[in-house]
Amino acid sequence: MADHIEQQLAPTPGERTAIFFKRTDVVRTSLLFIFWTAVFVVLGVVFYPKWMPLVMSTELKSAEAIMVWFTVISAPIAGLVLAITSNAFLNMHRGDTPPPDGPAVRTNGPVVAVWTITSLLFALVAIIWGLTEMNGQAVAAARDAKSAITVEVTGSQWLWTFNYPAQGIETHELNLPVGVPVVFDVKSADVNHSFWPVQLGVKVDANAQVTTVIHTTPTKIGAIDVKCAELCGLYHAYMETNGAVMSKDDFNAWVTAQGGHNA
Numbered sequence: 723m724a725d726h727i728e729q730q731l732a733p734t735p736g737e738r739t740a741i742f743f744k745r746t747d748v749v750r751t752s753l754l755f756i757f758w759t760a761v762f763v764v765l766g767v768v769f770y771p772k773w774m775p776l777v778m779s780t781e782l783k784s785a786e787a788i789m790v791w792f793t794v795i796s797a798p799i800a801g802l803v804l805a806i807t808s809n810a811f812l813n814m815h816r817g818d819t820p821p822p823d824g825p826a827v828r829t830n831g832p833v834v835a836v837w838t839i840t841s842l843l844f845a846l847v848a849i850i851w852g853l854t855e856m857n858g859q860a861v862a863a864a865r866d867a868k869s870a871i872t873v874e875v876t877g878s879q880w881l882w883t884f885n886y887p888a889q890g891i892e893t894h895e896l897n898l899p900v901g902v903p904v905v906f907d908v909k910s911a912d913v914n915h916s917f918w919p920v921q922l923g924v925k926v927d928a929n930a931q932v933t934t935v936i937h938t939t940p941t942k943i944g945a946i947d948v949k950c951a952e953l954c955g956l957y958h959a960y961m962e963t964n965g966a967v968m969s970k971d972d973f974n975a976w977v978t979a980q981g982g983h984n985a
């Protein structure tokens with residue numbers, strides 16, 4: 723008799739887990755967890771790339787891959803939070819007595835260990851992946867340095883100016899040949915701006931005191947939008963222009979039409 727009472731008062735961890743997962747609210751929340759996680763995985767893999775700007779460069783391609791994978795691996799976390807809240811919305815009613823609270827999670831060693839190690843692994847993946855991509859791009863840039871075309875980008879209130887030193891032209895539209903690495907030397911004539919050719923997936927501050935350099939390789943022919951991504955005064959929102967990635971022949975013809983010479 724005494725043993726029986728003792729066992730009822732202090733079930734083993736295994737028994738506690740079994741009891742926990744038989745609770746109706748836990749079963750419902752688990753099903754909602756699977757549902758919401760699947761929703762986020764589908765959003766991340768199928769729809770998210772469609773909502774992104776058209777991928778027209780090597781840089782945006784690698785940025786998109788990282789964003790898609792991070793949506794996928796964060797889906798279970800969003801799924802768990804939404805499962806708990808949506809279960810409460812669907813199944814709790816005014817006047818219900820809330821279910822009894824369990825022991826605080828912060829005192830639960832295994833739970834703390836699981837979330838600490840999981841977060842650590844996510845952070846390590848992000849750091850290692852990011853550094854590997856950055857290093858890969860830097861190596862590619864060094865390799866392509868000789869064949870690269872240079873564009874000197876100057877931001878000013880509220881206009882983008884593009885100078886092509888080798889071609890001897892200066893314009894306000896950003897045209898580039900497809901498949902040719904491009905180096906952007908970015909600076910400002912006045913306040914801080916941020917140079918953002920959207921479909922090329924690069925963005926960097928344009929400062930007055932220092933020239934910042936970014937590089938990429940356009941991989942697809944099409945129109946590009948160039949925006950300012952740093953609040954720079956009254957007409958910041960209108961500080962945008964456009965351009966295109968075009969075939970090498972079209973680019974050479976454009977350079978000639980601008981009065982330049984083909985390098």
Ligand SMILES: [Cu+2]
Binds near residue numbers: 916952
């Ligand atoms: Cu701006």
